[in-house]
Amino acid sequence: MSLWGRARDQWRQLRNSLLADPRFQKFAVDFPLFRPIAQRRSRALFDLLAGFAYSQVLYTTVKLGLIDMLQARPLSPADLAARLGWPPSRCDRLVKAAVSLDILELTDGGLVTLGQHGAALAGNPWIARFILHHDLLYDDLADPVALLSGAKKDCKVKDFWSYGDQHNATAYTALMAASQQAVAAEVLAAYDFGRHRHLIDVGGSNGTFLAAAATRHPDLRLSLFDLPAVAELARTNLGDRVQIHGGSFLTDDLPAGPDVATLIRIAHDHDDEAVLRIFAAIRRMLPAGGVLILAEPLSGRAATAPITDAYFELYFAAMGQGRTRTPQQLAAMAATADLSLHTVAKTKRPVVASVLQFTAI
Incomplete structure (x- = not known):
């Protein structure tokens, strides 16, 4: 370990011993210069405590x-209250809670309207669809210890995303498509597909991304590869503009010809062994110098850590597979398939997706 690393560890030990000391806690609250910091840290701790109620x-x-x-x-x-059919006192409790979280807001005239978060939800209805989908996750989180330890085997989220028998193909494809436009905007802004002749979207769902790519690059040849039931949904949405291929990227070869492939929010849905197989399948398809664009929220980044490393990890525990990864972890896995990390492109909304460019060597 470096000298800087040892110094950081010593500082963490000192910091933790101070924060755990009731005498220091009292001093921090009483001392005017430390009081704002103590108040912010106290609020942050109570936010962790009450987060389940906020959701x-x-x-x-x-x-x-x-x-x-x-x-x-x-x-x-x-x-x-009348519209909801609730007693006014019960409705007031909900409004009070939602106002405190900036979901709703009271006008100067005493009317209930949207707060900033509520207005943002109105403009991003796909987020609302995921919120409603969380009734499955909340059920699985009834015993979070069992869920995280792996003792809980039967999960509603896992059943919903059961790709093997595809019995929920229409439902899960619709849910993914709800957010895909936001992801497509980030990917298309971060990488110029106009330099290529043939793009294939691996695990392309109902084709929302390819529809956006077709608008941006009308001369680009497009293909989509996904499970047969999902591929049929894409065929209905995309028509003849896109070549549709049904199959499993875990067991089947990808169609030859593309010089660029996209893997959008696919890797983090799968465990390491599956991701290695996906990388290998893509590399077998791509020519030397071909490009893989991988897009998903990344682990290990301060700006997105609560979403990627807390929310997504709990969700993947309920899903029964998948994990969030750092760019370095993805680069190491891709290297086993002769895919070299070229660039980690900046995106405007990394919580929606970051974009990694790999080159086939």
Whole structure:
């Protein structure tokens, strides 16, 4: 370990001993210069404690349709209660909670309207669809210790994403497509596919990304590869503009010809062994110098850590497979298939997706 690393470890030990000391806690609150820091850290700790309640308030407002209802026009608390069929006191409790989280807001005239988070949800309906989907995750999280330890085997999220028998193909494809436009915008802004002649989207779902790529690059030849039931949904959406191929990227060869492939929010849905097989299949397909564009939220980054390393890891535990990875981890795995990491492109919304460019060697 480097000298700097040892110094950081010593500082962590000192910091933790101070923060755990009741006398230092009292000093920090009493001392004017330290008080704002102590207050922020205390609030952050209580936010961790109450986070489950915040998510339930958010879920309830979306489940009841309050976002759409209040986007149309503000309502009085009495009118809102009447529309919900709730006793006014019960409705007031929900409104009070949602206002505190900036999901809803009270006007100067006392009407209930959307807060900043509520307005953002109205403009991004795909987020609301994921929020409603969380009823499955909440059920699986009834015993988080069993879920994280692997003792819980039967999970509703796992059943929903059961790609093997594809019995939920329509439902999970629709859910993924709801957010795919936001991801497509990040990918297309980060990489110029116009330098290529033939793009294949591996695990391309219903073709939302390729539809956006076709608009941006009308001369680009396009192909999509996904499970047969999903591929049929893509065929319905895309028509003759895109070549559709049904199969499994874990067991089947990818169609020859493309000089660039995309892997959009696929790697983090799979365990390491599966990702290695996907990389190998893509490398067998690509010519030397061909490009793989991988897009998904990345682990190990301060700006996205609570989403990637807390939320997604719990979700993947319920899904029964998958994990978030750093660029270095992905680079090491891709290297086993002769795919060299070329660039980690900056995106405007890394919580939606970061973009990695690999070159076939």
